[in-house]
Amino acid sequence: MLAEIAILKHLYPTFTLEKYESYLKEMVPHNYKQLAIYEHEVCVALTGFWTGFKLWSGKYIEIDNFIVDPAHRAKGLGKKMTDYIDVKAREQGCTMIVLDAYTNNFTAQRFYFNQGYIPKGFHFLKMINEDGLS
Structure with a gap:
């Protein structure tokens, strides 16, 4: 993953x-994985994903940090990744993907709508330390 x-x-x-490595040390033991697409041995698309449980949903997969290199967009790579996660x-008996x-980010919203994702609510956050953000 570091590569x-x-x-x-x-x-x-x-x-x-260094920051990436320290985050991965925390995330991987908590079921964090990555999916990558390579072209000529160069990573051109990447997403992280987690499997978890919530009382209201049961088992789910969460997609995290979905990236397609701008030079490789409109090639269907994003769809390949969402299809794989689906x-x-x-296979894992999840009730949903979140x-x-x-x-x-209207481009991302349009992409996710086209893949069958719908907004269910709001993701609220309370900023505690903005300096700690990536």
């Missing part, structure tokens, strides 16, 4: 290898 920091820089330009969720998309 794919370059594609993560599309979302988090100041992300350091198969994984069904994800967050920023309210101002």
Whole structure:
């Protein structure tokens, strides 16, 4: 996973290898995985995903940090990744797949709508330490 920091820089330009490594040490033991697509041995699309449980939903998969290199968009790579996650969720007996998309990211919203995702509610947050963000 550490080798794919370059594609993560599309979302988090100041992300350091040290920070990424420390986050992965926390995340991987809690069922964090990544799905990547390569072209000529270069990662051109990547998403993280988690399997978890909630009282209201039972088992679910959450997509996290969905990235397609801008030079490789409109090639169907995003759909390949959501299709893969869909198969994984069904195989694992999940009730749903969940994800967050920023309210101002209309391109992502349109993509997720086209993949069958719908907004169910609001994801609220209370900022505690903005300096800690990536």
